Amino acid sequence: MGFEGGLFLAVWKQIMSLFLNSLKLSNFRNYSGSEHYFNFHEKTVFIIGPNAVGKSNLIEAINYVSFGAHRETDKLIISHDAKEDFFSIEADYKLEERNFHLLVSSGQAGKVVKLNGVSHRYLSSIREEAIKVVVFKAKESLDIVRGSPSKRREWLDTVLSLLDIKYSDFLKRFNRVLEQRNTLLKQLFEGKSRNQIISELEPWDDELVKYGFYLVSCRAKFITESQRQFSENYKKIGDSSPELPSLGYLPSIMPLDEKKFLERIVQNHSQDLMRGQTLLGPHRDDFQFLLDEHEVKHFGSQGQQRTCALALKLMQLEIWKEELGYSPVLLLDDVAAELDLERQEALFKALPSESQIFITTTHLVNLPTLSKNDYQIIKLLRT
Numbered sequence: 001m002g003f004e005g006g007l008f009l010a011v012w013k014q015i016m017s018l019f020l021n022s023l024k025l026s027n028f029r030n031y032s033g034s035e036h037y038f039n040f041h042e043k044t045v046f047i048i049g050p051n052a053v054g055k056s057n058l059i060e061a062i063n064y065v066s067f068g069a070h071r072e073t074d075k076l077i078i079s080h081d082a083k084e085d086f087f088s089i090e091a092d093y094k095l096e097e098r099n100f101h102l103l104v105s106s107g108q109a110g111k112v113v114k115l116n117g118v119s120h121r122y123l124s125s126i127r128e129e130a131i132k133v134v135v136f137k138a139k140e141s142l143d144i145v146r147g148s149p150s151k152r153r154e155w156l157d158t159v160l161s162l163l164d165i166k167y168s169d170f171l172k173r174f175n176r177v178l179e180q181r182n183t184l185l186k187q188l189f190e191g192k193s194r195n196q197i198i199s200e201l202e203p204w205d206d207e208l209v210k211y212g213f214y215l216v217s218c219r220a221k222f223i224t225e226s227q228r229q230f231s232e233n234y235k236k237i238g239d240s241s242p243e244l245p246s247l248g249y250l251p252s253i254m255p256l257d258e259k260k261f262l263e264r265i266v267q268n269h270s271q272d273l274m275r276g277q278t279l280l281g282p283h284r285d286d287f288q289f290l291l292d293e294h295e296v297k298h299f300g301s302q303g304q305q306r307t308c309a310l311a312l313k314l315m316q317l318e319i320w321k322e323e324l325g326y327s328p329v330l331l332l333d334d335v336a337a338e339l340d341l342e343r344q345e346a347l348f349k350a351l352p353s354e355s356q357i358f359i360t361t362t363h364l365v366n367l368p369t370l371s372k373n374d375y376q377i378i379k380l381l382r383t
Contacts, residue, residue, distance in 0.1 A: 020062065029061075049379060058380075133330070133331055145289055178281070237311055
C-alpha cells in the first residue's frame with residue numbers, strides 16, 4: 001500500500017510467531033492477592049465460567065500489557081479486596097525464538113515496567129518487543145460502530161500508530177500543538193484582545209497544519225485501501241447477507257493540499273475564538289460504516305452492527321500481521337453471546353489459524369466442534 005514512513009512496506013517478512021505462555025495477576029480487578037497463575041499451552045484458549053467470576057478481567061489483563069492498549073486509571077484497577085495499594089501483571093511470552101518476561105506494576109511508589117529485568121519508563125518504550133493484541137469486547141467494539149466519533153478516531157489512531165512510527169510521532173505532536181492553540185484561544189475570555197490572539201495564532205496554525213495534514217492524509221488513504229479486506233471479512237461473518245459493506249472517511253477539512261488546509265484553518269479563526277477551541281482538524285474527523293450506502297450506525301440492525309465491528313477487528317489483525325510479520329493475539333470477550341448461530345459458525349470458520357486466540361464464554365454449547373488436541377479450557381469458579 002506504500003504509505004510514507006514505512007506503512008505497509010512491500011517487503012517480504014518471514015512469518016514469526018507470538019505465543020503467550022503464562023500470566024500472573026496480583027490485585028488486578030477481582031484477582032486479589034498474589035497467587036493467580038494461568039498457564040497457556042494451546043493456540044485456542046476457552047475461558048469459561050458464570051458471569052462476574054473474572055473472565056473479562058483476565059482478557060483485560062492480557063490487553064493491559066499489550067501495545068497501544070487504552071487503559072483505565074490505575075487506581076480503578078486495583079482489587080477492592082487488596083491489602084496493599086498496588087497491582088501487578090507478569091507475562092511470559094515468546095516472539096519468534098526470543099523469550100520475554102514482562103512485569104508491569106502500579107502503586108504508591110509509582111509505575112514499574114520491566115522487560116527481562118530491564119526497567120523502562122513506559123510500555124510504549126518497548127514498542128518492538130511488546131505483545132500485540134486485537135481485542136473484541138462487545139460494548140467497546142460496538143461503540144466503534146455506533147458510538148461517538150472519538151471512539152472511531154481512537155481505534156484508527158491505534159491501528160495506524162503501529163503501522164507508521166511517523167504517524168505515531170506526528171499524532172503526539174499534533175495533540176500538543178492543539179492543546180497550546182486552544183489555550184491561546186481561551187485567552188479571549190480572559191481579557192486578551194482579539195487582534196493580539198489572531199497575531200499569535202499564526203505559528204500554531206502552521207504547526208497544526210504540518211502535523212494535521214499528514215494525519216488526515218494517512219487516515220484517508222488507509223480507509224480507502226482497507227475497503228476490500230473489510231468487505232471480505234463482513235461477507236465471511238455475515239455469511240449469505242446480500243448487503244454491500246464499505247467504509248467512508250469523513251474529514252472536517254477536505255485535505256486537497258497543505259495550502260488549502262491552512263486556508264480553511266485561518267478562515268475559521270472567528271468561529272474558533274467564539275468557541276474557545278479549534279473546530280477543524282483531524283481531532284474532529286470521523287469515518288462511517290455503510291451497507292448499500294446506508295449508515296449502519298443509524299439504519300443497521302444489531303446483528304449488522306456487530307458484524308461490522310467483528311469485520312473491522314479481523315481486518316486490523318490481518319493488516320497488523322502483514323506489517324509485523326507475525327499474527328497478533330486475538331481476544332474475543334463473550335463474542336458468541338452477541339451473535340446468532342449462523343454468524344457464530346461463520347465467525348469461527350473465519351478465525352485465523354496463525355493467531356493464539358482467547359475466547360470467553362459461559363459455556364461451550366453451540367460452539368463449533370473442535371478436537372480436544374486443538375484447544376485448552378480454563379474454568380473459572382465463584383469464590
